[in-house]
Amino acid sequence: MFSLLPIAALAILASTVSAQGCPEAARFGLLSVSPTTLSPGETFTVTANLTCAVQLGDTPTFLDYYIDGTATHAISGPVQIARRTYDSSTSPPVDQFTAVLPNWFYFADATYSLRMDNSFAKPGPTGVSVITVGSISTAITIDVGN
Numbered sequence: 001m002f003s004l005l006p007i008a009a010l011a012i013l014a015s016t017v018s019a020q021g022c023p024e025a026a027r028f029g030l031l032s033v034s035p036t037t038l039s040p041g042e043t044f045t046v047t048a049n050l051t052c053a054v055q056l057g058d059t060p061t062f063l064d065y066y067i068d069g070t071a072t073h074a075i076s077g078p079v080q081i082a083r084r085t086y087d088s089s090t091s092p093p094v095d096q097f098t099a100v101l102p103n104w105f106y107f108a109d110a111t112y113s114l115r116m117d118n119s120f121a122k123p124g125p126t127g128v129s130v131i132t133v134g135s136i137s138t139a140i141t142i143d144v145g146n
């Protein structure tokens with residue numbers, strides 16, 4: 001039993017930073033949005049860099065994008081921005097698209113972010129693939145206009 005501990009420790013070390021220098025934080029992809037301050041109806045560009053997701057074995061099958069909001073009061077949402085199918089042969093491994101911020105009930109006192117859900121397939125204990133989901137978010141500001 002004790003001999004397993006060093007192996008487990010090495011496995012944890014090895015998984016923190018991959019051979020290509022991909023940090024764990026980039027495991028599901030790196031997400032950016034431009035511009036970062038948006039008004040309802042405004043067009044924006046979303047860029048998901050999936051280089052590290054692919055290198056670490058979390059190559060997306062689907063990518064879903066949402067606006068999340070948090071506040072001291074209830075907020076309805078998340079608001080779906082896009083649902084995309086990812087082609088694993090995409091080179092370079094980037095998912096970039098433009099979207100329009102939907103007209104919805106946004107609040108000046110809320111904090112918003114754009115979230116990407118990376119749904120990827122991994123072999124389960126019997127070897128049959130199972131789709132699991134990892135998320136990454138980036139902060140945005142929504143200008144509610146009052």
Ligand SMILES: *[C@@H]1O[C@H](CO)[C@@H](O)[C@H](O)[C@H]1NC(C)=O
Nearest residue numbers: 026030049050051052092094
């Ligand atoms: C994507 O991320 C990788 C790893 O961090 C980096 O080397 C590459 O330049 C990035 N590509 C783009 C298009 O930002």
